[in-house]
Every structure is written in structure tokens, then in C-alpha cells.
Amino acid sequence: MNITRMDLADAGSPERLVLEILKCEPQLPIPVPIEELCLRLDIHEILPLTTKGFEGGLITTPDKFKGTILFNAASPRERRRFTIAHELGHFLMPSHVPSAEGQFLCKLQDMRELKGGESDRRLKMEVEANRFASQLLLPPPKFRVDVAVGKDPDIRQMTAIARKYDVSKEATARAYVHFREEPVAVVVTHNGRVLRDYHNALKFPKLAIPAGAMVPAHSLLRRRTHEQGVASDIDETDAGVWLHVERGRQPAPLYEQVLVQRDGYALIMLSRDVASGDDEEEDEEGEMTSAQRLKRRLDRDC
Ligand SMILES: [Zn+2]
Known part of the structure; x- marks a missing residue:
């Protein structure tokens, strides 16, 4: 060097x-x-x-x-x-x-x-x-290329990237949700409760389940049993399980994938198809002034 x-x-x-x-x-x-x-x-x-x-x-x-x-x-x-x-x-x-x-x-x-x-x-x-x-x-020129690999967002791919860059899965998740083209969120849970989640607010709506609340009973984490350390298959879940869905409106499909970790922790990856992000812009954005919105977009584009 x-x-x-x-x-x-x-x-x-x-x-x-x-x-x-x-x-x-x-x-x-x-x-x-x-x-x-x-x-x-x-x-x-x-x-x-x-x-x-x-x-x-x-x-x-x-x-x-x-x-x-x-x-x-x-x-x-x-x-x-x-x-x-x-x-x-x-x-x-x-x-x-x-x-x-x-x-x-x-x-x-x-x-x-x-x-x-x-x-x-x-x-x-x-x-x-x-x-x-x-x-x-996670240097963007290389990370961006690795994140784009694969047809769908996938916890297995994210985990392989974390290993390659020698960064924790959670730190990788924080960047992954911004660089992946599809709308993606990663939820960190402990003993069946939501601890925190990471998503790109421009693409993925705010979760209806706040930190501290139980993971919904109809989520993939709870409706199936999972082997520790083995990522589940990607499964379609009713969008209303995790997101606010307006009455009478047909929401875009929501996909779910689970990775159960040690000591009661689990990661849940939520994703949607590429085109589905536009119709549900984050509520937070609506409350911003146009200057704030512009600054936020510039911050995120870096
Ligand atoms: Zn510090």
C-alpha cells in the first residue's frame, strides 16, 4: 500500500x-x-x-x-x-x-x-x-456487482457476500437493501420479536410491525419450523402480514425468507418485484419538504 x-x-x-x-x-x-x-x-x-x-x-x-x-x-x-x-x-x-x-x-x-x-x-x-x-x-464498485448477482434477492446470496467481505450479516444487510434493485427489507428478530429492520425507504414501505412487537403468526418464521443456520426457501406471504394494506386494494406480492441464527436470533428477508415499489412510496417522504426530499435522495445516491 x-x-x-x-x-x-x-x-x-x-x-x-x-x-x-x-x-x-x-x-x-x-x-x-x-x-x-x-x-x-x-x-x-x-x-x-x-x-x-x-x-x-x-x-x-x-x-x-x-x-x-x-x-x-x-x-x-x-x-x-x-x-x-x-x-x-x-x-x-x-x-x-x-x-x-x-x-x-x-x-x-x-x-x-x-x-x-x-x-x-x-x-x-x-x-x-x-x-x-x-x-x-463494502466498496461500492465491487459490492454493487456482487449484490446484483442472482435472479431474486436471497439471504443465501447476502450471507455469501458477508463472508466474502468479512463483514457481519447485519452490516451487509444494511447496505444490501440499498444496492439491490428490487425493494428489499431485512428484519432482525430475537425470541420471536422484531428488534429492528433495514430497508430503503424510497423503494420499500414502512413495516406495519414496530420494533418490540411479536413477529406476526402468519409470517414464514412462525408458520414453519426452521433449521438453525439453514436459509429457508423463498415463499410468498400475504403482504398484509407485514405491511399496511389499504382496504379494497390488491397489494403487490411479498416474498419472505428466513434464516434462524444462534441464541434465538433470526433474519427475515422481505422482498417484492422490481416494478412494485413505485405505488407505495414511504409515508415519511410525504411529510418532508421538497428540499428535505432532495437532500435525502442525494444522500442516498452517494
Ligand atoms: Zn463512533
């Missing part, structure tokens, strides 16, 4: 930073050698965290001359890689300033923040660090 921080001097956004890194290192292998990259970019040490309750940290000075990245050694390798990339994002983003103690300390929830922060500076930094980590570990 030849890259140095001088090469990134003009980059002020997560997308621009990743673009410049990929420009300097066109042969960057997959999985991205994140630790080696950090060491090229003035991170002197990458050490296990000793403070409990945090997933990652960065110790640096206000001038960010150099930095030390900290990670939770108890977390799985894929998550540690995302954490290290997230902290590198804090280090490289010129607008990210450390606390008075000269550090960033980030919790697991911080690593999942995807939006917001217009009026909350700390949240904005977390969202940007996540955008940086996601694009760096």
Missing part, C-alpha cells in the same frame, strides 16, 4: 474519503485489510478496549496528528472490523473533534445509527463514521 494521509487532505465527507482511498489503492483486496490501512493512515496502535460498555474508541489529539484505535476484544471478528473502520472514520473526518479528554468512545448502538443528527452533533458524527465504515468495507 502506498496511501498516506496527504492523499486525503481535501476529503471532507465519508463518501469522498472512501472515493479517494479507492483511487489511491485501486488494487485494495477483498476483504479490505482494515488494520493495515489504519497503520498507513497514522493510526499507530490498534488495541483491545479496557473500558466496559463500549464497542470501540479512538484516542487522539485535537490536531489528530496520530491516533490509537480501541476495539472490544469480546466481539466477533466481523464486528471488530466494522468498529475499527468506524473509528478510522472519526479519525479521518476533519469535522470530528474528540472530547476534552482527547477521545471518542462509541457504544454498540452508535455503530447502528444510520440517520439523524441534524441537531445532534454527536449523533451526526456516529452516522458519518458508519457511512464511512460501510463504504470502506
